[in-house]
Amino acid sequence: MHRAVSLQILLLLLCGGHVHSEDECIKASVATCDACIKSGPGCVWCQDLNFTKRGELEAVRCDTLSEILKRGCPRSKIVNPPNDQRKIRDKPLSEGKQGNSPVQIQPQEIYLELRPGKPHTFEFKFKRAEGYPVDLYYLMDLSYSMNDDLKNVKNLGIELLKNLKKITGSARIGFGSFVDKTLLPFTDTNEEKLQKPCPREETQCEPAFGYKHVLSLTDDGESFRKMVSLQRISGNLDTPEGSLDAIMQAVTCVDEIGWGNSTRLLVLATDAGFHMAGDGKLAGILEPNQEYCQLDKKNMYIKSNLWDYPSVGQIARKLEEKNIQPIFAVTEKVADVYRELSQLIPKSEVGVLSNDSSNVVKLIVDAYNKLSSNIIVTHDNLPNDITVTYTDCEGKKEHSDKGTCNNVNIGKEVTFSVTVKALTCTDEKTFNIGPLGFNEKLTVRVKTRCECECDNERNTQHEHCNKQGSVVCGTCRCNPGYLGQRCECSLGKKDEAALKAQCRKDNGTECEGRGDCECGVCKCHLTEAGNSYYGPHCECDDEHCEKYQNKLCGGNGDCKCGECKCKDGFEGTACQCKKSNDGCLTRSGSECHGRGKCMCNQCSCERGYKGPKCETCHTCSVPCQKSGSCIECLGFGSGPFQKNCTESCSHLKAETEEKLLKSDCRVKDHEGCWMSFTMTEQDGFDKYNVKILKTRECPEGPNVGAIVGGSLAGVALIGLLILLLIKGLIYVKDLKEWKRFEKEQQRRKWADGENPLFQKATTTVANPTFTGDS
The missing domain is CATH 3.30.1680.10 (ligand-binding face of the semaphorins, domain 2)
Incomplete structure (x- = not known):
């Protein structure tokens, strides 16, 4: 709530509203x-x-x-x-005997008229009436793990009613049950399993369902026993159950369940956690919970498989809206989960069930006593431009978004202080204040007072207004065609906006707020000392100049239009100093080294210089690179500034040296030679004494013969390498061809057949002289 109020105030500021x-x-x-x-x-x-x-x-x-x-x-x-309060309904607190309804809060309706930004505090009284009726709706998890608990709950009604009637005198009880959505992955959707989700050995089993309203609120314990006896256990797949789905229906189905003008209790009995908003997407459910009752003729929740589970925030809001206080009767294993949930839901309690729910009556009675004795007062539907804060019943905790009071017994009267503040002017707004868990509410109607109620004289020709207007709250309301403080100006052909524009300097405030614009001319007011403002727009006066020793302009000058005009021999913004520059002179005779102005015998340094006489500058650096061209022309007569060296480099005073003890700067000239020099700052800005080394470091010229010879030798070597590479490639190719030829020759096979047309010789002639010797 604190965050919400802070956000509202911030938005009002951003939107032009005022918080005072x-x-x-x-x-x-x-x-x-x-x-x-x-x-x-x-x-x-x-x-x-x-x-x-x-x-x-x-x-x-x-x-x-x-x-x-x-x-x-x-x-x-x-x-x-002033703020005003009227009580419209203010019945006294009463027990409600003889058939009358009890009155537990006072007042019941008030009307507030508030000045914006001005808080108004009033008292709000509460007294728990004896015999105030209680409605208790028992909402039970009927998943299979709660089988033993169901057997005990069947005998719960008569005993629970008996115990509640001992406390309140009047009590009713109702019953509802739930499991989960009948969709995967929450429930097995096999048709056989939907009809009997319990284990096979279980003969009595209810078909799978989401939420079912069984018994409306009644004071007949026997009816409760009979209806609950007819209930059978059911089942589902996953461990979390559809508890929030069931709570939302039990809260919103007011007529079906029969919630009355009573203390409303909703008991949730379960041994498992709960699904919440977003879990429905696992089953393809994308439509969020719509927060209203959806029961069919058989009192079954018909939107179970179409709407997502509600969020915890939705549940908390609906419980508070319907004044229903939840009691989470859960087993030990999930008690921590529901304690965390209880932190998010005001006026809720957690009780730990025994394994078979045998202690449920004591648990409910204890939780009811604790809830009803802790009173929390708060508001609902608060408009954005109204804030409400409370003090607790003992006045210790102030300006809280809730008023709290603990251990309030029946018949005890407690008082809370409620502070209401309207942040801006607004139309009439209405909101309610009341204790959580109770139906009785205080209706607060708020209207802002943003109009004056003055003793106006209705004479439209009043003498105070030159008989051209009427008096409204002490000022003149001029007739059409007239304006001015006393309606003394006739517009004629000029409109009012054009006349007023002439009285604004640089489109600023009219007559600088020091005069009245009458027919386009500023009539200046008197100052506090009785003198008049002056100037075309009343922008000047001779009283608001700087003072020294509590004297205007130190007594050594005259104030003219907000500035001191000093007499001869004095200076300063308040003419507080005698003219002197002794404290500003340097050894060279200059003032502040030429880097500042001497005011009141002290140096006021400029451009980053510091020290009593502006002698140092930690952020300044010697401009070596920028001075390169000037150094070249001053020291060596060359470079781009050679023709106009004197004019371009007048800020440097140069000398050449045979040798330098130190070299602050080293820069190349336009020929690539290195120049060495030092720079020492002179008085003033950007002026230096320069000492230049006579000799430059120039790179040696190229050896043409070596370059040409080396180039030719390189070309020849490259050519030789290329020839050798080509020769090698040809040799490798020929070698491959020769080897392939040899392999083919080895694989040759000649045919042994003879030509049938070939005939051998028929005559053989031997040479008689041939001996056979070669």
């Missing part, structure tokens, strides 16, 4: 009483006709009460609308 302290009055340029009281809760308005002087702004009528009285306004002429 109680005694604040912003002295804005207001011209009417209505605008004045809207400026702050501490603003009052003087409606006395003679309160303002001729030409004085009407805005002086608006100020804090102390200032207005100090200026001489009679108390009878001060308009200061």
Whole structure:
């Protein structure tokens, strides 16, 4: 709640709204009483006709009460609308005997008229009536793990009613049950399993279902026993159950369940956790929970498989809206889960069930006693531009978003202080305040007071307004065609906006707020000392110059339009110093080394220089690179500044040296040679003494013969390498071809057949002389 209120205030500020302290009055340029009281809760308005002087702004009528009285306004002429409270219904607290309903809160309806920003506090009383009826709806998990618990609950009704009636005298009890959505992955959707989700050995089994309303609230314990006896256990797949689905229906189905004007209790009995908003997406359910009752003729929840589970926030909001207090009767294994849930739901309790729910009656009675004795007062549907805070019944905890009181016994009366504040002017707004868990509410109607109720004279031809207007809250409301403080100006052919524009300097405030614009001319007001403001827009006065030793302009000058004009021999913004520069002179005779101005015998340094005489600069650096061209022309007569070296480099005073003890700078000239020099700062800005080394370091010229010879040798070597590479490639190719030829020759096979056309020789002639010797 604190965050919500903070966010509302921030939004109002961003949107142009104002949040004021109680005694604040912003002295804005207001011209009417209505605008004045809207400026702050501490603003009052003087409606006395003679309160303002001729030409004085009407805005002086608006100020804090102390200032207005100090200026001489009679108390009878001060308009200061207070906060007002009227009790519309204010029945006294009562027990409600003889057939009458008990009255547990007082008052029942009030009407507040509030000044914006001004808080109003009133008392809110509460008293627990004896015999106030109780409605208890028992909502039970019927998944298979609760089988033993169901057997005990069947005999619960009569005993539970008996115990509650001992406390309240009147009690009713109802019953509902739940399991989970009948969709995968929550329930087995096999048709056989949907009809009998229990184990096979279980003969009595209810078909799978989400939520079912069984018995409306009744004071007949026997009916409860009979209806619960007819209930059978059911089952599902996963461990978490559809508890929040069932709670939402039990809360919203007011007529079906029969919730009455009573203390409403909802008991949730389970041994498992719960599904919440978003889990329905696992079964393809995308539509969020719509937060209203959806029961068919058989009192079954018909939207179980179409709407997602509700969120915890939805449940908490609906429980508070319907004044229902939940009691989570759970087993030990899930008790921590529901304790965390209880932290998010106001007026809820957690009790630990025994394994078979045999202790459920004691658990419910203890939880009811604890809930009913802890009173929490809060509001609902609070408008954005209204804030409400509370103090607890003992007055210890102030300005909280809830009023709390513990251990409130039956018949004990407690009082809370409630503070309501309207942040801005607004139309009538209504909201309710009441204790959580009880139906009785205080209706608060709030209207803001943003209009003045003045003793107006209805004469439209009033003498105070030059008979051209009427008096409204001490100021003139001029007839059409007239304007001015006393309606003394006739517009003629010019419109009012054009005339007023002539009185604005640089489109600023009219006459700088120091005069009245009358027919396009500023009529300046008097200053506090009785002198007049002056200037075309009343922008000047001779009283608001700087003081020294509590004297205007130190007594050594005259104030002219807000600035001191010093007499001869004095200087300073307040003419507080005698003219002297002794403390600013350096050894060289310059003032502040030429890097500042001497004011009041002290140096006021510029451009980052510091020290008593502006001698040091930690952020300044020697401009070596920038000075390269000047060094080249001053020291060596070359470079781009060679023709106009004197003019371009007048800020440098150069000398050449045979040898330098140190070299601050080293820069290349346009020929690539290195120049070495030092730079020492002179008085003033960007002036240096320079010492230049006579010799430059130039790179040696190229050896043409070596370059040419080396180039030719390189070309020849490259050519030879290329020839050898080509020769090698040819040799490798030929070698491959030769080897392939040899392999083919080895694989050859000649045919042995003879040509049938070939005939051998028939005659053989031997040479007789041939001996056979070669």
